[in-house]
Amino acid sequence: MTSGGKELAGIFLFVALVAGIPLATDSGVILNFVMMALYAALLAQAWNILGGFGGQFSFGHALFFGTGAYIQAIAQLQGGLNAWLALFMAVAGSAGVGALVGALSFRYGLKGSYFALVTLAFAEVFRILALSVPFTGAGVGLMLPLHESFANMQFGSRKGYVYLVLAFVAAALLLTWWLKHSRFGAYLQAVRDNEDAARAIGVNPFGVKLGAIVLSGGLMGAGGAFYVQVFQYIDPGIAYGPGTSVEALVAAIVGGMGTLWGPVLGALVLHVLADLTRNLFGQLPGINMVIYGMVLVLIVMFLPRGIAGLGATAKSLWKKSGGRRG
Amino acid sequence: MSALLEIRGLRGGYGQVEVLRGVDLTVQAGETVALLGSNGAGKSTLNNVVCGIYPAWAGTVHFDGKDLSRAHYREVVKAGLIQVPEGRKVFPNLTVLENLELGSFTRARERRAANLDKVFAIFPRLKERLAQLAGTMSGGEQQMLAIGRGLMAEPRLLILDEPSLGLSPLLVDEMFGLIRQLREGGLAVLLVEQNVGQSLEIADRAYVMENGAIRFSGTPDELLGSDELRRAYLGL
Numbered sequence: 001m002t003s004g005g006k007e008l009a010g011i012f013l014f015v016a017l018v019a020g021i022p023l024a025t026d027s028g029v030i031l032n033f034v035m036m037a038l039y040a041a042l043l044a045q046a047w048n049i050l051g052g053f054g055g056q057f058s059f060g061h062a063l064f065f066g067t068g069a070y071i072q073a074i075a076q077l078q079g080g081l082n083a084w085l086a087l088f089m090a091v092a093g094s095a096g097v098g099a100l101v102g103a104l105s106f107r108y109g110l111k112g113s114y115f116a117l118v119t120l121a122f123a124e125v126f127r128i129l130a131l132s133v134p135f136t137g138a139g140v141g142l143m144l145p146l147h148e149s150f151a152n153m154q155f156g157s158r159k160g161y162v163y164l165v166l167a168f169v170a171a172a173l174l175l176t177w178w179l180k181h182s183r184f185g186a187y188l189q190a191v192r193d194n195e196d197a198a199r200a201i202g203v204n205p206f207g208v209k210l211g212a213i214v215l216s217g218g219l220m221g222a223g224g225a226f227y228v229q230v231f232q233y234i235d236p237g238i239a240y241g242p243g244t245s246v247e248a249l250v251a252a253i254v255g256g257m258g259t260l261w262g263p264v265l266g267a268l269v270l271h272v273l274a275d276l277t278r279n280l281f282g283q284l285p286g287i288n289m290v291i292y293g294m295v296l297v298l299i300v301m302f303l304p305r306g307i308a309g310l311g312a313t314a315k316s317l318w319k320k321s322g323g324r325r326g
Numbered sequence: 327m328s329a330l331l332e333i334r335g336l337r338g339g340y341g342q343v344e345v346l347r348g349v350d351l352t353v354q355a356g357e358t359v360a361l362l363g364s365n366g367a368g369k370s371t372l373n374n375v376v377c378g379i380y381p382a383w384a385g386t387v388h389f390d391g392k393d394l395s396r397a398h399y400r401e402v403v404k405a406g407l408i409q410v411p412e413g414r415k416v417f418p419n420l421t422v423l424e425n426l427e428l429g430s431f432t433r434a435r436e437r438r439a440a441n442l443d444k445v446f447a448i449f450p451r452l453k454e455r456l457a458q459l460a461g462t463m464s465g466g467e468q469q470m471l472a473i474g475r476g477l478m479a480e481p482r483l484l485i486l487d488e489p490s491l492g493l494s495p496l497l498v499d500e501m502f503g504l505i506r507q508l509r510e511g512g513l514a515v516l517l518v519e520q521n522v523g524q525s526l527e528i529a530d531r532a533y534v535m536e537n538g539a540i541r542f543s544g545t546p547d548e549l550l551g552s553d554e555l556r557r558a559y560l561g562l
Binding site for chain 2: 186193196197198200204
């Protein structure tokens with residue numbers, strides 16, 4: 001368990017370091033960068049639970065993001081509920097949507113690209129529903145009135161949001177750590193690797209995958225709720241459009257699927273890249289997607305284990321070349 | 327004394343297609359039984375229905391005094407009826423140690439350390455590769471790992487589904503040597519195989535399956551002694 005202890009210490013060190021940033025600087029640029037990178041890390045961590053540990057590649061994680069975002073907005077606007085209570089409902093609601101989609105698709109044995117397409121379709125269906133029903137504000141979207149106070153989960157400076165999203169990321173890191181060291185996590189990885197063999201040792205793949213999509217969906221819903229609190233606006237395109245789904249999965253794959261730090265690393269690298277290109281090319285529309293695509297292709301070709309697996313990849317290359325010489 | 331595994335009139339299949347048409351089969355404690363038959367005879371289906379992965383349509387399965395006829399595969403594993411599935415099904419992205427540990431989560435969890443030592447005594451090569459990812463090992467080593475994982479659950483009966491499939495002749499010999507070793511340790515083994523010659527060498531009794539039913543049961547000598555059976559079912 002020493003490796004587990006080291007990882008826990010790493011998580012606490014990371015949280016402590018990042019928590020120090022708002023104390024050290026008032027720069028809006030830096031705080032905004034930290035906030036957006038942590039937010040991207042949260043989405044990637046959510047995707048990583050189902051995609052990285054469970055091997056179920058979702059192309060429609062916006063489904064959970066959007067559900068969380070809409071619940072967060074509607075509970076406050078139409079329910080008159082407190083923002084923190086709304087957050088609780090957003091997480092529970094998107095976890096519930098995860099259970100529904102998971103039950104439907106895993107019950108009928110959908111895997112691989114079929115599962116990916118079904119999640120994509122669900123996200124699109126929800127996007128069209130959000131465009132058509134009145135309580136989501138349809139195409140106009142929903143606007144959250146500005147009332148900056150802690151009770152409203154709205155903060156005067158970016159610092160409050162940095163702490164809020166850092167708390168989510170810390171929770172996601174601890175959840176991932178638990179997956180790496182718990183029986184449920186072992187079952188999940190076993191199911192990812194081989195469902196038949198998992199059954200042979202008495203593991204029920206359906207139940208295990210359902211648990212993973214619920215956890216993943218709930219975390220993604222927290223990301224959606226956070227988005228609404230920061231930007232005070234949501235519409236069907238932002239909520240259920242493919243952009244969020246792509247961002248979550250690219251960061252997780254680039255960083256390293258099924259690892260503790262991969263999603264955080266991937267989110268950080270992609271945000272640095274996105275900011276650099278914005279400085280180089282200005283606000284060329286869609287340029288960040290072009291960069292994401294190129295990075296994804298390069299990573300899949302040369303670093304299949306992602307940035308977090310860089311050490312292992314280098315080691316095996318070294319061994320291979322050494323083996324040839326020997 | 328009742329048998330360790332007793333299957334009576336078992337029927338089962340997929341959708342509308344009946345594959346098992348009333349199978350009777352018994353395995354006594356400590357016995358090695360070979361289940362032979364050509365492709366599509368229903369061997370693997372029998373295996374999967376007995377282990378609770380597919381539901382039985384009719385018939386009964388009794389194991390170690392318990393009725394497992396309609397049991398979930400988790401209950402089957404808990405009872406100590408452990409299957410090593412066909413085709414070297416290991417968890418490729420987990421280490422050898424993690425693969426072995428997973429075998430002990432449903433049953434015999436409290437004696438994991440002792441059972442690990444037992445598995446290493448049988449498969450010393452696995453001990454050298456504890457931290458290696460299972461998917462990077464050779465086919466023979468993966469098959470050993472799959473069997474080792476099965477042993478981690480302290481089986482009362484171990485079902486080996488085609489352990490020699492896809493292995494080189496030398497490794498096939500090694501595999502049968504290992505099965506013999508397990509048998510000498512007193513473990514009951516149901517060996518599902520297409521490799522007729524070597525299976526009959528180590529089995530106490532054998533069944534021949536055809537078209538979803540048992541066509542012959544008896545000792546290997548009886549089976550090999552009948553010209554008709556040999557020609558019809560064994561291709562020898």
